[in-house]
Amino acid sequence: xxxxxxxARLAGVGRRTVSNVVIGFPHVSExxxxxxxxxxxxxxxxxxxxxxxxxxxRSGVIALTVPEVxxxxxxxxxNLIIEEAALRGLGTIIAQTHGSRERELTEIERLLxxxxxxxxxxxxxxxxxxxxxFSARTSVALIGEHFxxxxxxxxxxxxxxxxxxxxxxxxDSGSRRIAFIGGPADAEHQPHFxxxxxxxxxxxxxxxxxxxxxxxxxxxxxxxxGFRAGITLAERDVDAVFCVTDEVAIGVIxxxxxxxxxxxxxxxxxxxxDIPEGRFSTPRLTTASxxxxxxxxxxxxxxxxxxxxxxxxxxxxxxxxxxxxxxASSTPRPRG
Amino acid sequence: xxxxxxxARLAGVGRRTVSNVVIGFPHVSExxxxxxxxxxxxxxxxxxxxxxxxxxxRSGVIALTVPEVxxxxxxxxxNLIIEEAALRGLGTIIAQTHGSRERELTEIERLLxxxxxxxxxxxxxxxxxxxxxFSARTSVALIGEHFxxxxxxxxxxxxxxxxxxxxxxxxDSGSRRIAFIGGPADAEHQPHFxxxxxxxxxxxxxxxxxxxxxxxxxxxxxxxxGFRAGITLAERDVDAVFCVTDEVAIGVIxxxxxxxxxxxxxxxxxxxxDIPEGRFSTPRLTTASxxxxxxxxxxxxxxxxxxxxxxxxxxxxxxxxxxxxxxASSTPRPRG
DNA sequence: CTGAAAGCGCTAACAT
DNA sequence: ATGTTAGCGCTTTCAG
Numbered sequence: 188x189x190x191x192x193x194x195a196r197l198a199g200v201g202r203r204t205v206s207n208v209v210i211g212f213p214h215v216s217e218x219x220x221x222x223x224x225x226x227x228x229x230x231x232x233x234x235x236x237x238x239x240x241x242x243x244x245r246s247g248v249i250a251l252t253v254p255e256v257x258x259x260x261x262x263x264x265x266n267l268i269i270e271e272a273a274l275r276g277l278g279t280i281i282a283q284t285h286g287s288r289e290r291e292l293t294e295i296e297r298l299l300x301x302x303x304x305x306x307x308x309x310x311x312x313x314x315x316x317x318x319x320x321f322s323a324r325t326s327v328a329l330i331g332e333h334f335x336x337x338x339x340x341x342x343x344x345x346x347x348x349x350x351x352x353x354x355x356x357x358x359d360s361g362s363r364r365i366a367f368i369g370g371p372a373d374a375e376h377q378p379h380f381x382x383x384x385x386x387x388x389x390x391x392x393x394x395x396x397x398x399x400x401x402x403x404x405x406x407x408x409x410x411x412x413g414f415r416a417g418i419t420l421a422e423r424d425v426d427a428v429f430c431v432t433d434e435v436a437i438g439v440i441x442x443x444x445x446x447x448x449x450x451x452x453x454x455x456x457x458x459x460x461d462i463p464e465g466r467f468s469t470p471r472l473t474t475a476s477x478x479x480x481x482x483x484x485x486x487x488x489x490x491x492x493x494x495x496x497x498x499x500x501x502x503x504x505x506x507x508x509x510x511x512x513x514x515a516s517s518t519p520r521p522r523g
Numbered sequence: 524x525x526x527x528x529x530x531a532r533l534a535g536v537g538r539r540t541v542s543n544v545v546i547g548f549p550h551v552s553e554x555x556x557x558x559x560x561x562x563x564x565x566x567x568x569x570x571x572x573x574x575x576x577x578x579x580x581r582s583g584v585i586a587l588t589v590p591e592v593x594x595x596x597x598x599x600x601x602n603l604i605i606e607e608a609a610l611r612g613l614g615t616i617i618a619q620t621h622g623s624r625e626r627e628l629t630e631i632e633r634l635l636x637x638x639x640x641x642x643x644x645x646x647x648x649x650x651x652x653x654x655x656x657f658s659a660r661t662s663v664a665l666i667g668e669h670f671x672x673x674x675x676x677x678x679x680x681x682x683x684x685x686x687x688x689x690x691x692x693x694x695d696s697g698s699r700r701i702a703f704i705g706g707p708a709d710a711e712h713q714p715h716f717x718x719x720x721x722x723x724x725x726x727x728x729x730x731x732x733x734x735x736x737x738x739x740x741x742x743x744x745x746x747x748x749g750f751r752a753g754i755t756l757a758e759r760d761v762d763a764v765f766c767v768t769d770e771v772a773i774g775v776i777x778x779x780x781x782x783x784x785x786x787x788x789x790x791x792x793x794x795x796x797d798i799p800e801g802r803f804s805t806p807r808l809t810t811a812s813x814x815x816x817x818x819x820x821x822x823x824x825x826x827x828x829x830x831x832x833x834x835x836x837x838x839x840x841x842x843x844x845x846x847x848x849x850x851a852s853s854t855p856r857p858r859g
Numbered sequence: 860c861t862g863a864a865a866g867c868g869c870t871a872a873c874a875t
Numbered sequence: 876a877t878g879t880t881a882g883c884g885c886t887t888t889c890a891g
Contacts, residue, residue, distance in 0.1 A: 190868055201878040206870060214876060233797065236638045237582070240573040241883050248616065256605065256617075257598025258799060266593040269617055273630075278616045278637045280584065281592075281605055294609075301614045302572045303585065325874035373752045441803045463594065467746045467777045467807045537862040542886060550860060574884035577867050751878060 189230045198226035209234055248278040249490050250298035250306045254286040259434040260460040261309060264330070267309060267483035275487065286407060287311030295321060305490030315377060328489035329484060331380055340489035340521070342482055345471075346380045349475040350387025352504045353429055353457050356473070358395055360510055362427030362455055365392060366401040367440060368416050369431045370408050381431055384459060388429050396469040400425050410438035417442025427510070433458035433465045433474055440468070440509065455510040470508035477502045481523055525776060532560035545570055584614040585826050586634035586642045590622040590744075595770040596796040596833060598644060600666070603819035604643060611823065613640070622743060624648030630655060641826030651713060657841035664825035666818060667716055676825035678818055680714045681835040685811040686723025686838045689765055689793050691845045692809070694731055696846055698763035698791055701728060702737040705767045706744050706754050720767050736761050746774035753778025762790055763846070769794035769801045769810055775844065776804070791846040813838045 191209075195202045198220050207215050207234050208223040215223075226232070238245050249272055253261035269279045280301060282294035291310050299321070306321065309330040319328055322339045330333075332343045357365055370381040378386075385402070392398060401423060405412040413435035420428060421443050430436035436458030440450050450456050450470055450472065458465060458474040466470030478501045488495045526720040527545075530541055531538045537553050543551050551559075562568070576582050585608055589597035605615045616629035616637060627646050634642065634656070642657065657663055658675045665671075668679045693701055703724050706717040714722075721738070728734060737759060741748040749771035756764060757779050762811040766772035772794030776786050786792050792799060793809045801808030814837045824831045 188868090191870095192868085202869085203879080204877060208876085216876065219861080219877080233636070233638075233870050234638070235577070237573055237576040238883090239826065239870080241571070241577050241885085242868080242870045244573075244883080246573070255602065256592050257594075257600075257602040262593030262598055264593075266619065268658065269592065269619060273633065276633075278618075278634070280614045280616045282609065282614075283602065283605060297609065298611075299612070300569070300572070302569075336680075407862085409801075416802065437800075437803050441805060444805050463746075464773075464800050467750065467773050469777060469780050524884090527886095528884085538885085539863085539887085540861060543861090546886085552860065555861080571884050574867090575886080576882080577869090578886045581866085 189232045193230055194223065194226045197230060198222040234393040246302055246304050248280055248303045250303040251279050251281050251293055251306045252284050252291065255283050255313060256281055257301055257461045262431065263462060264479055264482065268486055271483045271487045274450065286311040299324060307486045316443050326490055326492050328413040328486045330486055332378065332383060334377065339412050342485045342489065342500060344383050344477045344502040346383035347387035347486050349502045351391045353475055354388045354391040355465065356504060356506060357427045357429065357455060357457060357510065360455060363397060364400045364425045365397065365427045365429060366420060366425045367429050368405065368413065368435055370402045370405050372404050384431050405435065406436055410434050413438025414442045421446030421448050423484045428454060428456045430456065430458050433460045433472055436462060437468055451510050457510050461505060473507045473510040474505050475502050476505050525568045529566055530559065530562045532569050533566060534558040547751055549749060571834060581637055582640050584616055584639045586639040587615050587617050588620050588627065588630055588634065588644045589659055590647060591619050595798045596768065599798060600815055602819065603815050604822055607819045607823045620675055622647040628653065635660060640845045643822045643826050662828050664744060664822045666822055668714065670713065676831065677827065678821045678836060680813045680838040682719035683723035685838045686720040687727045689811055690727040692840060692842060693763045693791060693793060693846065696791060699733065700736045700759045700761045701733065701763045701765060702756060703735045703765050704739045704741065704749065704771055707742050708740050717767055724765050741771065744768050744770055746770050749774025750778045757782035757784050764790060764792045766792065766794045769796045769798040772808055773804055787844065787846050793846050797841060809843045809846040810841050811838050812841050
């Protein structure tokens with residue numbers, strides 16, 4: 188292995204100068220810099236990260252936990268966080284928690300053992316105590332509402348408001364018999380996005396003198412769970428369904444379709460998150476779209492200890508086929 | 524920061540003994556081990572990874588590149604590789620290449636600068652030379668066919684055979700006017716999965732005295748690209764489409780649907796990869812399903828320098844609605 | 860079975 | 876602007 192010392196020798200300078208050049212320290216004469224650069228090239232020198240890290244105490248890596256990479260909302264978010272970290276020259280090391288507190292605990296523990304510079308987490312099951320324990324050990328950025336004191340940065344959209352907007356859209360479209368399909372009930376007085384979306388929906392319904400026809404608690408946020416809920420739903424007299432996530436909505440739509448209920452003709456369906464699948468699904472999915480790039484940016488910044496805005500991240504309501512009649516050009520040819 | 528020395532002092536043993544206990548070296552007296560363990564607990568000692576790494580030369584981290592985490596086949600695969608690495612106590616650090624050679628080069632470079640213990644890559648644009656350059660620097664495992672000599676492990680299913688099976692299924696179902704939708708043409712005499720799937724398809728067609736009605740080269744493997752191809756396809760007289768990936772198939776189906784062509788009634792559509800979305804899409808997608816768990820297992824093993832099987836990874840043909848009439852229970856209620 | 864001590868390659872405080 | 880040097884915390888060779 189070729190070390191800094193070798194480079195220094197070949198370039199005819201001190202080790203310090205080599206270090207300066209590598210790090211980008213400004214006060215190096217042009218001539219020395221050129222000689223060092225040339226020697227580095229000649230020798231194929233690569234700085235040893237382990238030594239750098241030992242010395243500086245920084246690893247150049249952040250840790251990220253998501254319920255599941257490669258699926259739905261958190262998959263896309265992982266995407267963007269990796270990208271954002273890369274932009275800052277940081278590596279991202281990922282673990283998957285599958286949304287259970289137990290896995291979250293063990294996976295975060297595993298990640299922390301690798302001693303990253305920070306942790307971005309999107310916990311579903313962790314308690315406030317858990318989170319505070321971790322945040323005592325590293326700088327932590329949390330995605331989603333968590334209502335901690337200022338020690339931990341929390342990055343989220345205004346879920347309640349977005350849910351209200353979707354519900355209003357459903358009512359404006361003429362729906363009155365509206366169902367809400369939510370995730371597992373949130374833990375001990377700690378409302379997550381799930382509860383916020385539910386309450387955002389219910390409050391608008393209430394304002395119109397309505398009540399959810401059905402209000403389901405799924406055991407998780409998968410299309411599979413949505414599918415099972417959809418089977419039951421198909422037999423009920425509802426004209427719109429607000430699903431807590433797009434993934435759930437996709438499962439629900441699939442079940443409705445199997446049962447011969449047409450979306451949006453018989454039942455309107457709205458999701459939440461704006462996942463890529465919703466843009467090519469049949470029908471295309473109406474949804475609330477969080478500004479994910481902004482979320483990623485804030486998460487990485489917060490992890491690095493930078494002070495960022497605590498305002499809710501912006502979102503947009505995206506109306507597509509699943510809650511409205513398809514455009515003329517997209518009308519399926521009549522059957523038979 | 525609490526060091527090994529502190530633990531040694533508190534436990535009343537030498538540093539060496541602490542190290543032995545931490546590492547799991549067997550020859551330590553029960554009594555000493557107990558005292559050390561107790562001291563570790565007392566002090567909250569955590570071994571410093573950077574120092575460990577500097578000393579041993581191993582980082583406990585592998586690098587992984589995928590075109591895009593959070594999307595389609597490689598998203599799910601990333602999933603499984605992370606899982607498999609975690610099982611062996613390794614962290615996984617990810618980069619996204621978006622399938623272009625340029626990004627692949629820079630991202631792999633970035634990853635290698637972090638000095639991982641190995642690299643799992645699924646390159647789409649790299650040349651054989653590129654790959655050989657990298658494999659000289661770390662142990663590399665490649666996902667997908669690449670036809671290198673034995674220096675680099677290559678993990679793939681028998682794409683050609685799987686494509687032949689799908690095509691046979693299409694023909695057996697009664698299709699004769701079959702289109703193939705492929706990805707970008709492969710580089711310089713280096714057939715990838717794309718070319719293998721195409722040739723697997725064509726050879727079965729030829730054996731039946733058929734030729735593809737259309738044979739498209741998309742610019743990438745997105746649903747968006749498939750959607751655009753599907754628009755053109757809808758106007759042609761075809762009765763089946765074999766898409767090089769499920770993602771492309773989802774785009775194609777969406778376009779056919781918009782144009783009023785029913786799948787599978789008017790046109791059968793098959794994909795490849797068995798991505799999760801295909802299980803809840805409308806219609807559900809017929810596809811070739813690689814044994815992804817086996818791929819992940821072999822990839823991690825190869826990266827760690829273990830000698831693994833070089834046989835093709837197994838795959839299964841999965842027939843769903845998109846190439847067959849829906850089951851009675853799934854028949855949509857007739858319209859109007 | 861355990862202790863002492865030599866670095867791994869690098870950065871940064873100090874000196875020039 | 877550059878050279879000198881002292882560790883960062885750990886593993887491991889060498890003695891005991």
